[in-house]
Amino acid sequence: MIQIHCPYCGETLPELEFAYAGEAHIDRPVSPTEQTDEEWAEFLFMRQNVKGPHFERWRHVHGCGRFFNAVRNTITDRFYTTYKAGEPRPDLATLLEEDNK
Amino acid sequence: MSTYRVRGKGRVDASKPIVFTFDGKPYTGVKGDTVASALLSHGVHLMGRSFKYHRPRGAIAAGSEEPNALIGTRRGAGRFEPNTRATVQEIWEGLETTSQNKFPSLKFDVGAVNDAAYMMFSAGFYYKTFMWPRSFWDKVYEPFIRAAAGLGVSPTEHDPDTYASRNLYCDLLIVGAGPAGIAAAREASGKGLSVVLVDENAEMGGSILSEPQAKIEGKTSWDWLSDELADLKAAGVKLMTRTTAIAYYHENLIGLVEKLTDHLPTLPADTPRERMWRVRAKQVVLAQGALEKPLVFHGNDRPGVMLAGSAQTYLNRYGVKVGNSPVVVTSHDSAWYAAFDLQDAGAYVQAIVDTRAQVRQDLQAEARARGIPVKLSHTVTATGGRLRVNNVRVNPLSGTNVGAGQWIKCDALLMSGGWTPSLHLFSHTKGSLTWDDDLTTFLPKDTPEDCVITGASRGLWGTEAALRDGATRVGEALAKLGVEATATEYTVADDRTGSGVMMRELPTDRSPGKAKAFVDFQNDVTAKDLRLAVREGMRSIEHVKRYTTNGMATDQGKMSNINGLNIAADALGKKQPQVGLTTFRPPYTPTTFGAFAGYHRGEHFEVVRKTQIDGWAEENGAVFEPVGQWRRARYFPKAGETMDQAVTRECAATRASVGIFDASTLGKIEVVGPDAAEFVNRMYTNPFLKLAPGKCRYGLLLGDDGYIRDDGVIARVEEDRFHVTTTTGGAARVLNMMEDYLQTEWPDLNVWLTSTTEQWSTVALNGPNAAKLLAPFVEGIELTEEAFPHMSCVNCTVAGYPARLWRVSFTGEIGFEINVAAPYGRDLWEKLWEAGQKYDITAYGTETMHVLRAEKGYIIVGQDTDGTVTPQDAGMDWAVGKKKADFVGMRGLKRPDLVAENRKQLVGLLTEDNSWLEEGAQIVFDPKQPIPMTMRGHVTSSYNQGTTGRPIALAVIEGGHSKMGETVYIPMPDRTIAAKITGTVFYDPENSRLKI
Numbered sequence A: 001m002i003q004i005h006c007p008y009c010g011e012t013l014p015e016l017e018f019a020y021a022g023e024a025h026i027d028r029p030v031s032p033t034e035q036t037d038e039e040w041a042e043f044l045f046m047r048q049n050v051k052g053p054h055f056e057r058w059r060h061v062h063g064c065g066r067f068f069n070a071v072r073n074t075i076t077d078r079f080y081t082t083y084k085a086g087e088p089r090p091d092l093a094t095l096l097e098e099d100n101k
Numbered sequence B: 001m002s003t004y005r006v007r008g009k010g011r012v013d014a015s016k017p018i019v020f021t022f023d024g025k026p027y028t029g030v031k032g033d034t035v036a037s038a039l040l041s042h043g044v045h046l047m048g049r050s051f052k053y054h055r056p057r058g059a060i061a062a063g064s065e066e067p068n069a070l071i072g073t074r075r076g077a078g079r080f081e082p083n084t085r086a087t088v089q090e091i092w093e094g095l096e097t098t099s100q101n102k103f104p105s106l107k108f109d110v111g112a113v114n115d116a117a118y119m120m121f122s123a124g125f126y127y128k129t130f131m132w133p134r135s136f137w138d139k140v141y142e143p144f145i146r147a148a149a150g151l152g153v154s155p156t157e158h159d160p161d162t163y164a165s166r167n168l169y170c171d172l173l174i175v176g177a178g179p180a181g182i183a184a185a186r187e188a189s190g191k192g193l194s195v196v197l198v199d200e201n202a203e204m205g206g207s208i209l210s211e212p213q214a215k216i217e218g219k220t221s222w223d224w225l226s227d228e229l230a231d232l233k234a235a236g237v238k239l240m241t242r243t244t245a246i247a248y249y250h251e252n253l254i255g256l257v258e259k260l261t262d263h264l265p266t267l268p269a270d271t272p273r274e275r276m277w278r279v280r281a282k283q284v285v286l287a288q289g290a291l292e293k294p295l296v297f298h299g300n301d302r303p304g305v306m307l308a309g310s311a312q313t314y315l316n317r318y319g320v321k322v323g324n325s326p327v328v329v330t331s332h333d334s335a336w337y338a339a340f341d342l343q344d345a346g347a348y349v350q351a352i353v354d355t356r357a358q359v360r361q362d363l364q365a366e367a368r369a370r371g372i373p374v375k376l377s378h379t380v381t382a383t384g385g386r387l388r389v390n391n392v393r394v395n396p397l398s399g400t401n402v403g404a405g406q407w408i409k410c411d412a413l414l415m416s417g418g419w420t421p422s423l424h425l426f427s428h429t430k431g432s433l434t435w436d437d438d439l440t441t442f443l444p445k446d447t448p449e450d451c452v453i454t455g456a457s458r459g460l461w462g463t464e465a466a467l468r469d470g471a472t473r474v475g476e477a478l479a480k481l482g483v484e485a486t487a488t489e490y491t492v493a494d495d496r497t498g499s500g501v502m503m504r505e506l507p508t509d510r511s512p513g514k515a516k517a518f519v520d521f522q523n524d525v526t527a528k529d530l531r532l533a534v535r536e537g538m539r540s541i542e543h544v545k546r547y548t549t550n551g552m553a554t555d556q557g558k559m560s561n562i563n564g565l566n567i568a569a570d571a572l573g574k575k576q577p578q579v580g581l582t583t584f585r586p587p588y589t590p591t592t593f594g595a596f597a598g599y600h601r602g603e604h605f606e607v608v609r610k611t612q613i614d615g616w617a618e619e620n621g622a623v624f625e626p627v628g629q630w631r632r633a634r635y636f637p638k639a640g641e642t643m644d645q646a647v648t649r650e651c652a653a654t655r656a657s658v659g660i661f662d663a664s665t666l667g668k669i670e671v672v673g674p675d676a677a678e679f680v681n682r683m684y685t686n687p688f689l690k691l692a693p694g695k696c697r698y699g700l701l702l703g704d705d706g707y708i709r710d711d712g713v714i715a716r717v718e719e720d721r722f723h724v725t726t727t728t729g730g731a732a733r734v735l736n737m738m739e740d741y742l743q744t745e746w747p748d749l750n751v752w753l754t755s756t757t758e759q760w761s762t763v764a765l766n767g768p769n770a771a772k773l774l775a776p777f778v779e780g781i782e783l784t785e786e787a788f789p790h791m792s793c794v795n796c797t798v799a800g801y802p803a804r805l806w807r808v809s810f811t812g813e814i815g816f817e818i819n820v821a822a823p824y825g826r827d828l829w830e831k832l833w834e835a836g837q838k839y840d841i842t843a844y845g846t847e848t849m850h851v852l853r854a855e856k857g858y859i860i861v862g863q864d865t866d867g868t869v870t871p872q873d874a875g876m877d878w879a880v881g882k883k884k885a886d887f888v889g890m891r892g893l894k895r896p897d898l899v900a901e902n903r904k905q906l907v908g909l910l911t912e913d914n915s916w917l918e919e920g921a922q923i924v925f926d927p928k929q930p931i932p933m934t935m936r937g938h939v940t941s942s943y944n945q946g947t948t949g950r951p952i953a954l955a956v957i958e959g960g961h962s963k964m965g966e967t968v969y970i971p972m973p974d975r976t977i978a979a980k981i982t983g984t985v986f987y988d989p990e991n992s993r994l995k996i
Helices: A037-045 A092-101 B034-041 B110-116 B126-131 B136-147 B179-188 B207-210 B221-234 B307-316 B334-342 B362-369 B424-428 B463-479 B527-535 B541-548 B558-572 B593-597 B612-621 B643-656 B676-683 B731-745 B771-779 B822-839 B846-855
Strands: A001-005 A013-014 A019-023 A053-061 A067-073 A078-083 B011-023 B025-031 B044-048 B056-059 B068-076 B080-084 B096-099 B161-173 B197-199 B238-240 B243-247 B253-259 B274-287 B290-292 B305-307 B328-332 B353-354 B375-377 B377-384 B391-398 B407-408 B413-415 B420-423 B431-435 B443-444 B451-453 B517-520 B622-627 B630-635 B659-662 B667-672 B695-702 B708-718 B721-726 B752-756 B761-765 B794-796 B803-807 B815-821 B906-909 B937-943 B952-956 B967-971 B977-982
Touching: A001 A078, A001 B721, A053 A092, A053 B731, A067 B731, A078 A092, B011 B034, B025 B034, B034 B307, B044 B630, B096 B622, B136 B527, B161 B463, B161 B593, B179 B197, B179 B207, B179 B221, B179 B463, B197 B243, B207 B221, B207 B307, B221 B238, B221 B676, B274 B463, B274 B593, B290 B307, B305 B307, B305 B952, B307 B334, B307 B413, B328 B334, B328 B391, B328 B630, B334 B353, B334 B413, B362 B375, B377 B413, B420 B443, B517 B527, B517 B558, B527 B541, B527 B558, B612 B630, B612 B643, B612 B822, B630 B643, B630 B846, B643 B659, B643 B846, B659 B822, B659 B846, B667 B676, B667 B731, B667 B822, B676 B721, B676 B731, B676 B815, B676 B937, B708 B731, B708 B752, B708 B794, B721 B731, B731 B752, B761 B771, B761 B822, B771 B815, B771 B822, B803 B822, B815 B822, B846 B937, B906 B937
Parallel strands: B011 B096, B161 B197, B161 B274, B197 B238, B274 B451, B305 B413, B328 B353, B328 B413, B353 B375
Antiparallel strands: A001 A013, A019 A053, A053 A067, A067 A078, B011 B025, B044 B056, B068 B080, B068 B096, B243 B253, B253 B274, B290 B420, B377 B391, B391 B407, B431 B443, B622 B630, B659 B761, B667 B721, B667 B752, B695 B708, B695 B794, B708 B721, B761 B815, B794 B803, B803 B815, B906 B952, B906 B977, B937 B952, B967 B977
16 A cells, blocks of 8 residues: 655655545636537546556545645556645656656 | 374474364374374375366475365364365364365265366366357356366355454564574664564474574574574564465555464454454565475376475474385475485485486485485386375486386375575565576566565575575665664574576476376466467467466465476477566465455444434334445334335325425535635536525536536525535535535635535425424424425524524425434434324335435436436436536536437336336337347336326436337336336426425
């Protein structure tokens, strides 16, 4: 069982307290009615399905209840970082470099 | 003393005899014996029958890797366990054991006819044989496979034992208490670290237990061992025996199963049978040792044929000679020592047969000194004996030529094909392996976990090498823990080191196609099967494995994987690493369901949520049903009533006068804040901005894909406060969805969401007399049509309790829902119940609620919808706000496939012959079409207990809304039912009964 750092609680806690919530950085369009069918389908259904480092959302559902973002390697399950919702996407190359140290 | 027990040998206590039974016959062993060692001490090698061919089998090993000697063990009622390894189970007075896979008896087994039909049962047999004709599958093949499949017999009784689970956090966990593990523990001890050392055996020591001749640091190995363990204990190291590390999970989480009672003659009170430990260790040392490889030759599975190292263990640890006149066949030095030990213990070793031309001079000299005949460059081509090996055919080798065979009489055949490092837990870490050409085996390379691996698991051989490696390698782990380490330099005299060569099938002068040379003993896979699989096109080891089932038995190929790989690689003409090794997966050894379940059984398996009124329902004879995790009263039968009778009565009484219903399980979410109305308006399809405080509105929740997710009544309690209800099962899901949109899409909205499901008790009153019954209890509002119309809400006092009173109806009758603080629920209920007696008040359950709502065409999300139903499909377009700028699902509803013609739509169904339809029954338009018919929809709700005098049903049907009055057909096994499509409202379509 992996352990996950909640950026809101500031603690690293067992996976059991968290729930996966899909790919991160997919913004719901501000004016959905102006979206074409293709754009809306892209927003609803299309996901990266990354093999390797993946930007994704988690919720500390049995803790503070907050949604946050994480970069996790889908092969090894390693978490490179977690950060608050709304914060910019961290630079992957830098993250991987830091992780190698 | 039994015939094969050697006086003065072993770590067993010969002065303490223990009687147990095997297949009903009593045997006497001694304290310290396993079932296998005790049976072997009586010369009993035959312990079971094999899985596929029902061949007689004996113990081949002495530890948990044993594939053959699987037995059932019993300790009185309920305590039967199949597939126990006889080599692990310790004996105790009165233990009952039975052999498996035999009928009628172990010595004469009818199923052994499979053995005679060996040529038929080759690799892929099932795939090839059970293909056709198709009609044979149900009647012939499946019953045959079911009868033949499986090892042992499943227990049928309730397990009376308890199983515990615990968490443990430590600095260092060491798996395996052989020389490497103990040396690692010594370096780590006394440094202020929490150190745990675990071993699956009853005693710690590993290979040291089988090598009493060695002198470690000037002491005999056994003296050294007991001193060392005492020191470790004194230094605070946690020593755990009979504890198997079954799995290595992410971030150094290791699962341990500790067996606490299986070895005890009487069960101690209040002690679990097994305890699952979830250990989170900062650092881990894996010192699991190595497993000996069998040699692959015709007849290598006969009882009496066993691993040489195991024979050495039986002798030195248990004081049991596995035979008086054994033959040793080997390609590795280690087996020579087994021969020497047996000879020294009084056996007459008939020959040491070594496939190698060159063997160390000192070993040959020792054999000569003992008078043991040595046959170098020889192979074994067959064994004889029915239930026990009694001779072995030995042939000289000259290059690739196999000379004439010579039979040697023997009562045991000890084999060694070398040793395979035990990499199971290392593999669980996703550790990478590297192929070692010299050792012809895989060795551990890198692992992403904080873990080091040491000793024989790294391919090292000999006690001194293992001790030194354990002491050195643990240093890496200690350094990461910030502790300085200096590796102790151990010196071992009379150490046994050695080397060997890898063999595939032993060379033979017989037809390889007829050889029964076993690779996987538990699954009865032979070398011929593996080569056949390659000939038939299997290229990857994963395919070879699945086609032949090599390594797929409960021992997970502990003995067979490397032999299987070597043979498959040879057949493919490739190097082993190009063919690859299959993945080891948890658990390391078979583990009981009890250990995994732990405390989560019976009432503790899952939480049962009960309302405050649940006790009243129980006292009044309710029959309950689970809804989500809730237990809800389904109906309240009177004496002698069936469910149908009770529900019919409850429905009629509610429509005639008044019914009372516990609605407390409905999900409730308090939405509060300056932007609460905006938030609810964006979440739900209906318009909420202009809903006045004191009013309720039905709300439909969609996903952004446009499909119905949930529904419920929403009350605007105050300007900035909404009381949202959800379906009973959907509460957590809806709150999660709301939080998701609030936190991540609209963080600008100033809104707080709180789950209040358990803060309120909700009592529903429905029926023409509901207002009359309730009015005297209410202070603060008059229950008239004018003052408190349908879909109103008010904060008032009911029966003296502060309440949120709603006028809503899920039955079509005048209805109220009274929300009071949860603890007052039962008192309120009882007061209403008492006062309601003059109206013949009737308590009803979920079943009646379902019937009454269906008569009104009110949907139940998840029953009448299935995640692909839009509001339009459900005939609820009225609930979708037409002037809203956006709500969740609004854009989704315009998706091309959601506005397409001929979607499945919710309609009513009335059967032409007044029969009741099965929920889930499929609907067709043309009942005369050939099978398979085109299915056009299905029945979602169907009841026959209502007040309309006939069965009613709801269904989703293609284009249903434009097919009113048309007839559709529901084919059932015995007949086809015709039904007419109608609207969904079967009762009071004018809603006249809602009025006070």
